[in-house]
Amino acid sequence: MMPKPIAQILSLLLILPIAATASQQFREAPQFYNSPHCPSLGGDTTTTNTTICSQKAVHVAMTLDAAYLRGSLAAILSVLQHSACPENVHFHFVTSASDDIRRLHLTISKSFPSLPFQIYEFDNDAVAGLISTSIRAALDCPLNYARNYLADLLPNCVKKVVYLDSDLILVDDVAKLAATPLGATAVLAAPEYCNANFTSYFTPTFWSNPSLSLTFSNRNAWNIAPVDHRWNQHGLGGDNFQGLCRDLHPGPVSLLHWSGKGKPWARLDTNRPCPLDALWAPYDLLQTPYFPLLIKKWENFGYLNLSPDDEEGICQVLAHMWLDSEIVAGSDHTVGSTSLSSPSSSSSSSSSGSTSSKKGKRSQFEKKLGEFFKHQIESDTSAAYGEGFRAGNQAVIKYGLRRTLDHIRLTGSFPL
Incomplete structure (x- = not known):
């Protein structure tokens, strides 16, 4: 017989993903090329040197650490796959000095051999004593607040940057997001949710406090431009306690964000995925022991x-x-x-x-x-x-x- x-x-299809996180290896992503209409950034080839200070390039910043590396690689792949001009996207990765920067650099280079990128070290002491204890340990990590220091970390020639978390994927061209108008005074653009109501936060009562008014005098930190909600379909990771499954919010979708406790790669590895986690899975570059076994x-x-x-x-x-x-x-x-x-x-x-x-x-x-x-x-x-x-x-x-x-x-x- x-x-x-x-x-x-x-x-094997069922049992091997559970053990995949023990020693993570990532495969090489496909190569993506510019469409004919893409602007030239200078030079005959696209390299780190030709894109890092180009105003025609789309600059994307992300934090990079071992815990979220799998999510970061998926996010990078989604950006490139849906970009009309992927060779014009320059990545700026911020990592903690305590991380193995050489290993992170090698992992990115192996999965994306032609990717123009820089890695910057963030000093955790910059936020020492400023972080309040939260209900999620990930939010207590100093690197989580490195985004607030991008102006100090990135080269002065970078005038505009799109910041992306590691637990998201784009299903639209990142250049559209980068083209969000900021106006004359706004320092950032973001979709408002959770009824944050920034316009009601800086009230006359706020400014009547001498300490607060002196601290924020002549600053534009509260000037925020709006971004369409399609660029942050947030909360797909569920709540901060259990990470329960959630549906999409009504309306069009350009960015899927697994904010919350539940991360798609963790739920997939334990064979307990939410339905929307299947939208993240095609971008997963993890090379599990499945193939050699x-x-x-x-x-x-x-x-x-x-x-x-x-x-x-x-x-x-x-x-x-x-x-x-x-x-x-x-x-x-x-x-x-x-x-x-x-x-x-x-x-x-x-x-x-x-x-x-x-x-x-x-x-x-x-x-x-x-x-x-x-x-x-x-x-x-x-x-x-x-x-x-x-x-x-x-x-x-x-x-x-x-x-x-x-x-x-x-x-x-x-x-x-």
Whole structure:
């Protein structure tokens, strides 16, 4: 009897993400190029030297630390992927002197080899004694307040910068956000929420206090320009106590922000994601032990000498099938694997359909979410992930998943 590796593979899909955070390794992101209409920043090539002081560049600042590195890389990828002029985006990373700056620099360079960026050290003593204890330890971190010192940290030639947290992704062009008009006196632009009501904060009573009026005399710190709420769909991390799941706020979306206790990578790793976490997952660059362990498992079953495209392709095909069964298929009418179905693969399709029944009927939102996630796999432009999936998908459609795996075991490549 032939061995049955599929059950073993699918079990790895479920159990390996939990152990992924022990030793984080990140894969290289696809390369993104400017559209023809993008302005030239000077010189024949885009480098750190040509973008750092260019007024035509879009400057993006972020903090960088080991705890949120995975989120930071996802945010960077989302910025580049949705930018019409990704080569014109210059990143400024602020990190604590206590962090391993060399390792952080190496990680960014490996995942984004062509990215123009600088790293700046922030002195934690600058905010010593100024931070009140909060209900979340992350808010007590001095680096969380480094954004207030960007004018002192960044080069004087940088006149305007977009600051982004590490727990967000953009689904729109960052240049649109950078183009927010500040007016003559505003020092920053931000969307107002939680009824902050800044215009009512600096009242006559405030200014009548000699200490306060002297401190803020001749300063514009309270002059804030508005930003459309589409640029901060905040609160997706839930509340600060439990991090419960939340829905999107009404209206258009350009930026998804997992502010709150729950972070998408943590919930995904524990197999307890919220529905909206699936929107963050396509930008995750974490290289889990899944691939080397899966290849070792394949070798035990006789699948030897796989090419990188075959390795990635089969993994992407399995992920695509899992989405079909777990997210899309649980509707009024059980739907088998759409792009993977064929007479010879009917057993795998029916198996996928049956596993989804335990979660019951899917909402329209969940079905659309699943379709979005599947589309990310199908439309990936990278050679290993996108082309690998399409090659594997064609083989599965033509021969069925089981016969495709049998062919790989014997030949080390996809059947044509």
